[in-house]
Amino acid sequence: MNHSPTPDRGNTNEQQAKGRALRLHAYGGPEALKVDHVSSPEPGPGEVLVSIKAAAVNGIDWKIREGHLRERFKLTLPATLGIEMAGVVIRTGYDVTNVKPGDRVMAALGGVGAYTDFLVIDAEKLVLTPAGLSDVQAAAIPVAAMTAWHVIQAADFDLSGKRVLIQGAAGGVGGFAVQFAKMAGATVYATASTTSLQHVRALGADDVIDYRQQTLENLADQIDLVVDLVGGVVLDQCWDLLAPGGLLVSIAAPDVIARAPLGRRGVFLSNKPDTARLASIAQQVAAGTLRSTIAEVISLGDLPLAIERNRTGHPPGKIVADLTLK
Ligand SMILES: NC(=O)c1ccc[n+]([C@@H]2O[C@H](COP(=O)([O-])OP(=O)(O)OC[C@H]3O[C@@H](n4cnc5c(N)ncnc54)[C@H](OP(=O)(O)O)[C@@H]3O)[C@@H](O)[C@H]2O)c1
Numbered sequence: 001m002n003h004s005p006t007p008d009r010g011n012t013n014e015q016q017a018k019g020r021a022l023r024l025h026a027y028g029g030p031e032a033l034k035v036d037h038v039s040s041p042e043p044g045p046g047e048v049l050v051s052i053k054a055a056a057v058n059g060i061d062w063k064i065r066e067g068h069l070r071e072r073f074k075l076t077l078p079a080t081l082g083i084e085m086a087g088v089v090i091r092t093g094y095d096v097t098n099v100k101p102g103d104r105v106m107a108a109l110g111g112v113g114a115y116t117d118f119l120v121i122d123a124e125k126l127v128l129t130p131a132g133l134s135d136v137q138a139a140a141i142p143v144a145a146m147t148a149w150h151v152i153q154a155a156d157f158d159l160s161g162k163r164v165l166i167q168g169a170a171g172g173v174g175g176f177a178v179q180f181a182k183m184a185g186a187t188v189y190a191t192a193s194t195t196s197l198q199h200v201r202a203l204g205a206d207d208v209i210d211y212r213q214q215t216l217e218n219l220a221d222q223i224d225l226v227v228d229l230v231g232g233v234v235l236d237q238c239w240d241l242l243a244p245g246g247l248l249v250s251i252a253a254p255d256v257i258a259r260a261p262l263g264r265r266g267v268f269l270s271n272k273p274d275t276a277r278l279a280s281i282a283q284q285v286a287a288g289t290l291r292s293t294i295a296e297v298i299s300l301g302d303l304p305l306a307i308e309r310n311r312t313g314h315p316p317g318k319i320v321a322d323l324t325l326k
Contacts, residue, residue, distance in 0.1 A: 016039050016042070017040040017049060017051075017117070018038070018039050018040070019040070019117025020035050020037060021037075021080045021117070022034070022035055022036075022080060022116070022304070023036050023038075023081075024064070024075070024077060027065065027067030028065070030065075030304040030305055030308045033081070038080075040116075040118035042093075043091055043092060043120050044093050044094075045093050045095050046094075046095050046096060046122060046123055046124070047092075047093040047122060048089055048092050048096055048099060048105075048121055048122075048126060049089070049092075049120050050085070051088045051118060052118065052119055052323055053087045053135035053136075053324055054134075054135040054322050054324075055082045055084065055085040055086075055114040055115050055323065056140045056143070056319065057303070057306050057307055057310050057320070057321070058083055058084070058143055058172070059311075060083060061307045061310065062310060062311040073112065080113045080114075080116050081113075081115050082112060082113060082115035083108060083109050083111070083112060084108045084139060084141075084142040085114040085119065086104070086105065086133075086135040087104070087105060087106075089103045089126075092123065098124070099128070103128060104128065105128060106129045106141065106142060106278075107121060107126050107127060108142035108273060108278070115300065115321065124275070127275050127278045127279045128279070129282065130282050133282060135324075136294065137292060137294065138282065139320050139321075140292050140318040141281065141282055141292055142278055144173045144176055145176045145285075145292070146273075146277065147176075147269075149176070149277060151177055151269055152177060152181055152184060152227070154269055155225045155247060156247065159185060160185030160186070161187075162186050163187050163222055163243070164186040164187070164189065164224065164227065165188075165189040165190070165191075165216070165223045165227065166181065166188065166189070167227065167228050167229055167235075168191065168234075168252075169192050169196075169205060170192040170193065170200055170317075171229060171316070172293075172318040173229050173251065174200075175199075175200075175292070175316065177229070178204055179203055179204060179291065186224075186225070188204065188206050188207075189205070189206065189219065189223070190208050190209065191210075191216075192211065193212055194212060195315075196315075196316045197210055199316040216237065216238075216241055220240050221240070221243055221244075222241065223242055223246055226238045226242060226246070226247070226248040226249070227249055228248060228250035228256070229251060231253035232252075232253070235253050239261050239266075242264055246265070247267070248265065249266075249268075250267070251268070251269050253268065292318070294318055294320055295314050295316060295318055295319050296315065297320050297321075297325075298319060298321050298322070298325075299326065300323050302321070306321070
């Protein structure tokens, strides 16, 4: 396999890209993550070398860090974490036609490796970043927005006029899910903690429920689509809320089918790549017709504690590492 870029698609005289990477050295707590200095490989056929400017934190980061997903993500340690990013194309490998050096791009990696200055990635995973979005804004979109899109699409019935409950609406996925459910014509019920209620209302939810103060019993047998972004006990309390024919979609509990009581329908959903849809969503965020919320902007070195805050609680929206901050 030829890993050399062609002269007309990139500069073969460039030095090998060297930069920082936040790498997991052993399964465990925040101390298991360290900033190392690494060299990036050259892009092979169909690949692109990207200078990463921003990368967003996801719940999966701490789950990988603690080793909960070691069967699903078979990592060779030390491994660079991070599953989504935005940056600038440095060089392209042979047979890349969709992007060129200098293009601003964004992507969900479909794996790990985004918490680093330089990344080699399949060109087909990249979407051009709209001019109206900063790199920090772009990095916050791919995983949360696409997952929320798929969750709302998972309903096998028209959502117009139906009741949708979004559990965990203040988070990265929840913020987009509220908006997509409203766009589909649903009446949206959403749960959030006290300090996030106003944020979720502002996203368009019709009824925002403080999960620390209120119960959901008055919604029994009324919800057509439950979107579970929390799992555990929260998920189990939702079965009685489903209306006849209703569906529960979880992204947080892979065992949702096994947990479903007789006669109730539940499915687990994983994010899937769809660059055309991501490009469209990014354009909507740039145009201001869709809101993407940034909870915090941090540096690469701040990531270990930020990943921990994603586990223990954080302000509404996404935490994003700005790699241009030193
Ligand atoms: N399957 C997939 O492909 C996929 C893709 C993306 C994410 N995920 C998973 O989906 C989950 C959500 O992701 P995310 O990025 O949106 O995470 P996030 O930004 O951390 O949001 C989670 C939200 O859940 C809320 N929450 C916590 N306890 C709650 C409760 N008892 N009731 C209602 N809400 C509660 C928190 O809001 P408050 O601040 O209001 O407490 C928090 O904002 C994570 O577990 C993540 O790993 C799965």
